[in-house]
Amino acid sequence: MDIQARLLQHMGPAMVDLVRLCAWLVVLMLIFVPLERIWPVRRQKLLRKSFGTDLAYYFLSGILPKLILVVPLSFVAAVVHRVSVDGLYPVMAELPFGVRLAAAMIVGETGFYWGHRWSHRIPWLWRFHAVHHSAEELDWLVGSRAHPVDMVFTRLCGMAPMYVLGLAQPMGNSVDLVPVLVTLLGTIWGFFVHSNVLWRLGWLERVIASPAFHHWHHTNDGPEYLDKNFAPMLPWVDQVFGTLYLPKGKWPAKYGTDTVVAKGMGGQLIGPFS
Ligand SMILES: [Zn+2]
Ligand SMILES: [Zn+2]
Numbered sequence: 001m002d003i004q005a006r007l008l009q010h011m012g013p014a015m016v017d018l019v020r021l022c023a024w025l026v027v028l029m030l031i032f033v034p035l036e037r038i039w040p041v042r043r044q045k046l047l048r049k050s051f052g053t054d055l056a057y058y059f060l061s062g063i064l065p066k067l068i069l070v071v072p073l074s075f076v077a078a079v080v081h082r083v084s085v086d087g088l089y090p091v092m093a094e095l096p097f098g099v100r101l102a103a104a105m106i107v108g109e110t111g112f113y114w115g116h117r118w119s120h121r122i123p124w125l126w127r128f129h130a131v132h133h134s135a136e137e138l139d140w141l142v143g144s145r146a147h148p149v150d151m152v153f154t155r156l157c158g159m160a161p162m163y164v165l166g167l168a169q170p171m172g173n174s175v176d177l178v179p180v181l182v183t184l185l186g187t188i189w190g191f192f193v194h195s196n197v198l199w200r201l202g203w204l205e206r207v208i209a210s211p212a213f214h215h216w217h218h219t220n221d222g223p224e225y226l227d228k229n230f231a232p233m234l235p236w237v238d239q240v241f242g243t244l245y246l247p248k249g250k251w252p253a254k255y256g257t258d259t260v261v262a263k264g265m266g267g268q269l270i271g272p273f274s
Pocket of ligand 2: 132143194214218
């Protein structure tokens, strides 16, 4: 095969990814831009500081994890294949789809919760995760701002237990819909919880994450408010592990982190390694 044909072969999937991400971006803007104008937590410009950087992160996080996660997840699958309890995989495969999906969501959420909590506790992981917390204005697009190491680590913490327990499993040549749906739902919810939208969900806020729940995770109001609300979608997981903070009707006064993080994307990507 000559070089041109090889290039074309690789460009095809990359172009499909790019078109897919552009289409999603239009859909997300159509949903969140009006919501943030009608019900804003605080008035801020659409093209706020760092909007361009976060847009670049949007494309990076849309493409990179898929490519990087293949390696560690294949490793997990290979290890699981050797050590898995006899008969666990077939038993899990027999579960009704809805049960397997719900169980995978809870297991994935718990894995992600701990990955996220360790990212705050372990200094070496925090260097990468601080990039996400450097946002001083929150809106839906901030959900994209994450260092690739941070993104891959927390996703792996969420995905690996699903594979270990057989809740997500490779099924011949077909794609297992469970991890696909869990990831898709988590991604969409990630945009919602970062959005600058005033909605409070009453009692439901302790069941499913709202913007207020995750905004409190981003607060920089003082040390007593830090390290709360680590779960991506299910606040009761925080309740179980003692880190829930969700005062009625109150919002953080300011966001961000005291950790020094570079302003530009290049510095943010290289900085944590130095
Ligand atoms: Zn965090
Ligand atoms: Zn966040």
